[in-house]
Amino acid sequence: MRTQLITALLVIFTFATYGQDQWLVTTKLDTIYGKIYLDTGDPLQADAARIINENGKNAQKAYNLLSVHLGTNKDYKTLKIDGRYQFAKVDLIGEYVSRYLYKDPELSASPNFSLPILENWKGEQYKIGRMTSRKDFAEFMKDCPSLRDQILNRDVKKSKDMDLILLRYNMCIDEARNQTAENNPMQYLSPEEKLQVFVTDLKSKKLYEGDLISMLNDIEQKLKTEQFIPKYLQQVILSQLGDNEEMKAQFLDIIEN
DSSP: OHHHHHHHHHHHHHHHHHHHHHHEEETTEEEESSSEEEEOOTTSSSEEEEEETEEEEEEEEGGGGEEOOSSTTTTEEEEEEEEEEEEEEEOOOOOOEEEEEOTTTTOOOOOOSSSSEEEESSSEEOOOOOOOOOHHHHHTTTHHHHHHHHTTSSEEEEEEEHHHHHHHHHHHHHHHHHHHHHHHHHGOHHHHHHHHHHHHHHHTTTTTTTHHHHHHHHHHHHHHHOOOOOHHHHHHHHHHHTTTTHHHHHHOOOOOH
């Protein structure tokens, strides 16, 4: 009896421990806690996360996940790189451009998360490598013309000034968006009113459908109760808007002002 009791307590303690420092967030915005293992590197399949908790064992493909947290400085985001959904380790987070580290399943020399890739607020990506040209890198930074020119003129170099470049890009876009907001006739509307206009515009463009509806309802409730809007929720809504830069800008105006 004593042995059974100790075993039961150990099981309870183990599952309780699982929930303390590891979790994943699904594309439906569910947060699942447990002991998590990442399955990565198969070039023919999407990455996956295996999770063990009080509900048993489960597996989630990367395309069903937004992010995975495995501990301090061990955060991963799902990116679609070269048509394949895979996990990328968060390296440097910014408001408008972030840097991640990923694996290339085609390269046996990159077993760990070591290859850097940038992703901006529009979902555009840029792989950082020695063979990538300065011109291509400058084009990726085109939304900030002054920074693009600095790169082309070799005033800053991606080989040694990358952190500074990313900082300047984020500051540049933030300043440009603030200036745009000052001349925006919608600046006098409340966030809730802006959201109503946004939903109306989505409906007129036939974009108000699927998961986007439930996510925007969640945004509405958070605005009404003055709750924080999680970054991952913002990012998944932006991804749902695809290449529609006008609607992306309109959405960002809601949550940033």
